Amino acid sequence: MTLDSQTAPADDLLERFRAGQRTALARAISIVENTRPGFERVLHALHADMGRAHRIGVTGPPGAGKSTLTSKLALELRKRDERIGIVAVDPSSPFTGGALLGDRIRMTNISTDPGIFIRSMATRGHLGGLATTTKEVADLIDAYGYDRVVLETVGVGQSELEIARTADTSVVVLVPESGDSIQAMKAGLMEVADVFVINKADRPGADRLAQELEVMLHMRLGEMPRNAGHHGVSLKSVQKAAREGVQAKAEQTGDWAIPVLKTTAQSGEGIDELARTLDRHRVYLEDSGELSRRRQARLAERVRAVVERRLQRLAWEKGPGEEILSGSLRALEAGEVSPYAVADRIVKELGVQPR
């Protein structure tokens, strides 16, 4: 259950990968996505080639138009001859996943451009969790030499936020109608967003949502004007103060002032500004030392995930876990033994040595 005990990748795979053969990238991804024997050795071997791509997380509720936005962003970046990888995490089923990917491909004709690589991830059956596998696929695209890797996740659940959180730049996409439900999710989104995008901004409510977000961002910085929320102060004036306050604060401290952009991805409106904003954030990350901090956090998180994945394997695939568990099910249901006592037996059998 260490690297040594794992199957080595086929001799020429790494060679062909480093030579830039697209089939080798696809093959490596397939090995990693399906956690085939030796998948960690592929990742291990390519680790030194990683870390050059700008990783962009795109997340938000279903129906926000993230796929269209990502496609249009990719086309925009292609104008500068950048090479873009897209990893799309679609919800639970291969069936739906396929359908969404189909939409994406029909929607734009980016899939034949060798400068764009698209991979749709099924969300089931990943040993050690989808989030880790998704990031490992992004690692491969990075190592292969793409300039940007976009990780697109649907929804606002914990694992989706986790994926967004480990990107260099996290873009949270909302739509004007999101206003209604923003209360429920704002804390989670606020925490991950480096950039807010209000997509479908040609619909009513876009300006209102932008104002609300700016006020929220401002409150978070603790710079709320004293009279905010009192009668006689319009939301507009609070928003203006908020925007000025955020900018002033950002200039003062060298912090990043989280922008709220409006786009209409379908028509391409605002996509160029989004691309420029991503560039600006990338520069900020490098200048401030934040890039290094985020990448170290990402690497530490990866080590933790890999250790846990190996321990899981030791317990369940190679170890005594399943045997003890299946022998205990009836007694568990009858209340004769507790899950904690069964877990005791399994951990003892594993022979872990506490220090």
Place this chain on the structure above:
Amino acid sequence: MTLDSQTAPADDLLERFRAGQRTALARAISIVENTRPGFERVLHALHADMGRAHRIGVTGPPGAGKSTLTSKLALELRKRDERIGIVAVDPSSPFTGGALLGDRIRMTNISTDPGIFIRSMATRGHLGGLATTTKEVADLIDAYGYDRVVLETVGVGQSELEIARTADTSVVVLVPESGDSIQAMKAGLMEVADVFVINKADRPGADRLAQELEVMLHMRLGEMPRNAGHHGVSLKSVQKAAREGVQAKAEQTGDWAIPVLKTTAQSGEGIDELARTLDRHRVYLEDSGELSRRRQARLAERVRAVVERRLQRLAWEKGPGEEILSGSLRALEAGEVSPYAVADRIVKELGVQPR
């Protein structure tokens, strides 16, 4: 890291718990929610008292009105003198969590009724994951003697679906406006739903969504009429065939035909039918043997989660993990060592004995 090595609960806690003292329940939940020393011993000791409550999962997108629906359902069940526990998992922040709980309490005056117990869970900082802790809190409410435990989760992420999946009965709540985004999430929802509720059904689009869901449910059973989807066949006729087909199939096989209910929780419309449907599902679960199957699956899943939580603790809290990791961060970032090689060292240090 076994039960023996954990702190014993205070002598009289279990006694007071079993005597039905509400403060003991609150105290036990607090110990479990914060994974205080000895929390597993509390759960272990009370295991034999669990398994009597009907566990109902309520999930769906933000803004679907789940809290109102749950409150009204609790009031409905109180009419029969049942005792109801509610565990609400609110999104990421204590701040928002608090606000939502406040809404819930203001909205109804159920919080002073001793036959209703409400607990709101913060979603951060749970060793081994929120999902497991949430289910353990539900276990305590079950052991305490409540007749039903409602687990209410926001969102459609993986961990939310996991919580819903381990209930006896899973209710998925949508609103008429969900139609737009249903494509994106239907696979995940279809998989967990025992009952669909279209809440806020006084808004436009409720009938349309009900039809779509019924057609989907029908297709899933593989009973789609041959001419479905062809020109000249109305959605309405497909839906009628779908409903009849689903019912026929269900009667034939003794399966559960997933109902699509319409409610307006705010006014109480449809809540009585929901309560009756939950009763019907409970009877189905018992008669079909499905209840035992689901509970065994839940217990097996619990054993796995507890083993993994202990292994994590061994690696990170008590073990060599953090020390090795923090000493490797710079080399990791420079690409001199891979996360997989660092994980190797940690696993070797742990001294797990492969069989």
